[in-house]
Amino acid sequence: AQSVSQHNHHVILSEAASLELGCNYSYGGTVNLFWYVQYPGQHLQLLLKYFSGDPLVKGIKGFEAEFIKSKFSFNLRKPSVQWSDTAEYFCAVTNSGGYQKVTFGIGTKLQVIP
Amino acid sequence: GAGVSQSPRYKVTKRGQDVALRCDPISGHVSLYWYRQALGQGPEFLTYFNYEAQQDKSGLPNDRFSAERPEGSISTLTIQRTEQRDSAMYRCASSLGSAEQTQETQYFGPGTRLLVL
Numbered sequence: 001a002q003s004v005s006q007h008n009h010h011v012i013l014s015e016a017a018s019l020e021l022g023c024n025y026s027y028g029g030t031v032n033l034f035w036y037v038q039y040p041g042q043h044l045q046l047l048l049k050y051f052s053g054d055p056l057v058k059g060i061k062g063f064e065a066e067f068i069k070s071k072f073s074f075n076l077r078k079p080s081v082q083w084s085d086t087a088e089y090f091c092a093v094t095n096s097g098g099y100q101k102v103t104f105g106i107g108t109k110l111q112v113i114p
Numbered sequence: 115g116a117g118v119s120q121s122p123r124y125k126v127t128k129r130g131q132d133v134a135l136r137c138d139p140i141s142g143h144v145s146l147y148w149y150r151q152a153l154g155q156g157p158e159f160l161t162y163f164n165y166e167a168q169q170d171k172s173g174l175p176n177d178r179f180s181a182e183r184p185e186g187s188i189s190t191l192t193i194q195r196t197e198q199r200d201s202a203m204y205r206c207a208s209s210l211g212s213a214e215q216t217q218e219t220q221y222f223g224p225g226t227r228l229l230v231l
Contacts, residue, residue, distance in 0.1 A: 004156070032217065034165050034219075036222070037157060040203060042224070043118075043205075043223055043224040044118075044157075044205065044207075044222035044225075045222070046221070049219060050218045052217075090156055090157070092156075101159050101162070101170070102147075102149075102157075102159065102207075102220060103151075103159070104156030104157045104158070105156050106154070106155055106156050107155075107156050
């Protein structure tokens with residue numbers, strides 16, 4: 001069975017600080033990887049995804065994530081956070097074969113202080 | 115509408131009552147998924163449909179939980195004889211292609227927050 005670990009459950013940053021949220025998954029096969037974001041009062045939205053190809057994936061709002069297969073990792077980064085990035089971030093994985101049963105991590109709450 | 119919608123957004127019920135949660139997927143989306151998210155946790159898979167066919171219900175916690183999608187569009191998740199431990203956010207998602215296709219993205223609705231007293 002696949003699983004996802006998010007190491008930081010609650011992160012507090014000042015505006016303009018750099019962000020890196022860790023995500024590791026356990027699954028031996030080929031995977032699809034996602035980061036979803038939930039802004040306060042809103043629903044889960046797709047931030048970025050990796051299916052194949054360039055392991056450095058760029059998403060919306062200046063976010064990017066790098067798939068490192070050898071480390072089973074898909075960390076999310078942003079060079080300079082804004083107050084509007086305050087949200088909860090979920091890493092998720094599906095196996096490339098078979099149906100898209102998504103396994104989510106526990107989530108990381110990011111609070112950006114103005 | 116353009117996105118996945120769910121109703122009601124909030125539901126408060128007494129223990130022992132039945133509840134029905136509705137999901138209206140993005141028009142034309144083949145697959146529909148239900149997830150449950152307890153407080154402080156990530157969403158956990160419950161069940162999914164391709165069109166009207168329920169393909170996997172292995173995530174349903176017990177036989178009090180059931181789901182249907184009779185016409186391949188709107189889906190209803192029903193919880194019978196609710197218990198306090200059923201309190202959670204129930205999320206619905208849909209994807210354009212069938213769930214067995216690779217490289218599909220799931221689009222989520224706003225969720226229904228259920229509180230069982």
